[in-house]
Amino acid sequence: MRGKVLYAILNQVAFPQGGRKNYSSEWVLVLCKFVITGGQTLRGELTVSGSKNAALPIVSATILAEDPCTIENIPDIADVQAMLDILRKLGAVVEELDRNTIRIDATKVSSHEATFDLVSKLRGSYYLMGAFLGRFG
DSSP states (O other): HHHHHHHHHHHHHHHHTSSOOOOOOOHHHHHHHHOOOOOSSOOOOOOOOHHHHHHHHHHHHGGSSSSOOOEEEEOSHHHHHHHHHHHHHHHHEEEETTTTTEEETTTOOOOOOOOHHTTOOGGGGGHHHHHHHHHOO
């Protein structure tokens, strides 16, 4: 019964005008819950590492800030370092406070022209376009 109720709810939310309704009951049940079975109850703490897919737009957005920004739990990976190099070339001051914490002062960024040799190393450099538009118009 739960699967049928959820099926009805999903159809109303996903297709309110009565469009295509092609959910199978099994697929809907997968959305209901995950069941993990094992011999022991898990306890403790886990530190979740930073995500590249979150870090790149956040770092790019510092161009819009009126004050220095401190970003914690940022992953120490090549893509993030490439984005920081681009910001440095544009005039931002980047301080690495520890392995996963950086402070970016982009208040002195005056150029919106990132060189091809830098942006070509990083697919995520397109995030800079929105920040440039917001700051320089």
